[in-house]
Amino acid sequence: MLKILAVLVGIFVLLGIGLWLAVRANGPAVLDTVDRIAGPSNDVELVETARYGDNPEQKLRVYRDETASGPLPVFIFYHGGAWAHGDPDDYGFIARNIAPEGYVVVLGGYRMNEAGRYPAMLQDTASVVAWTRDNIAKHGGDPDRIVLSGHSAGAYNAVQVALDGRWLDNAGVSGGAIRGVVGLSGPYDFHPFDTDRSKAAFESVGAGPESQPVNQPLAAAPPMLLVHGEADTVVKIRNSQALARGLREAGSQVDTLYLPDASHNAPLLALTNPWRRDPQVFDRVTKFLRRATDVSVPVQAAKP
Known part of the structure; x- marks a missing residue:
């Protein structure tokens, strides 16, 4: 009996080590x-993959609930990864959870590392919006009802593009198409640059205070929801607090959700299964989306 127990313990230890290594290699x-296995089945399908530039990282993926009828508002999500790593191919869980609420979901990639140094990541963020405006109608999406979102570095991209109008203008997009922004664990006030990643992405090309969302004109900002863990040691919560304070002082609409004892990745986990069993974050996000895009009810409930 003891020998069997020892074998079982050994197996679980090996499985745990394997999972830990897999998460370290590519957590998303x-x-x-995990979300695909733990979540309920639904009719969300990948309906298009596309490229909007020559760099392999300039790509996007489009998902929708095949049973939904349009025109549907659009949720564009940008991955995190400190402007150095990440791939929209790994974020299907965002689409599987958001699309059934009545949205076409676009997962946007952008150039990273040397090719993606400021402002290239913002140019690409705006280019994803431009591609969406030009093409999303064929998938039942409404090009005039777009919400931008992202986690960590992706949240910076989404917020900065929504606030600094030159990037959308240069991409030929009217800022009025952006109905709202959801930022998860985003850096919005990190100048002077004090980490290796921020120095590589910003300081190395001479970026300054103009690169910061908190320093943009905030009075004309679209409605925003900022979600942040109070125990985030990667991107301190003061980033969301500073941006929220500035938006309120400028008279713009901003909602905040600060999560006690929550880490950097907690807001992202809360949008996936099985962590969605605690509905606090997911419910706040979907409530914000419906208010921003005038969607009153989900198109279709997930199948059991």
Whole structure:
């Protein structure tokens, strides 16, 4: 009996080590697999993959609930990864959870590392919006009802593009198409640059205070929801607090959700299965989306 127990313990230890290594190698891909297994079945399908530039990272993926009728508002999500790593291919869990609420979901990639140094990541963020405006109608999406979102570096991209109008203008997009922004664990006030990643992405090309969302004109900002863990040691919560304070002082609409004892990745986990069993974050996000895009009810409830 003791020998069997020892074998079982050894197996679980090996499985745990394997999972830990997989998460370290590509955490979002592991999340995507877990969500696919743990979540309810639904009719969300990948309906298009596309490229909007020559760099392999300039790509996007479009998902929709195949049973939904349009025109549907559009949710564009940008991955995190400190402007150095990440791939929209690994974030299908965002689409599987958001699309059934009545949205066409676009997962946007952008150039990273040397090719993606400021402002290239913002140019690409705006280019994803431009592609969406030009093409989303064929998938039942409404090009005039777009919400931008992202986690960590992706949240910075989404917020900065929504606030600094030159990037959308240069991409030929009217800022009025952006109905709202959801930022998860985003850096919005990090100048002077004090980490290796921020120095590589911003300081190395001479970026300054103009690169910061908190320093943009905030009076004309679209409605925003900022979600942040109070125990985030990667991107301190003061980033969301500073941006929220500035938006309120400028008279713009901003909602905040600060999560006690929550880490950097907690807001992202809360949008996936099985962590969605605590509905606090997911319910706040979907409530904000419906208010911003005038969607009153989900198109279709997930199948059991």
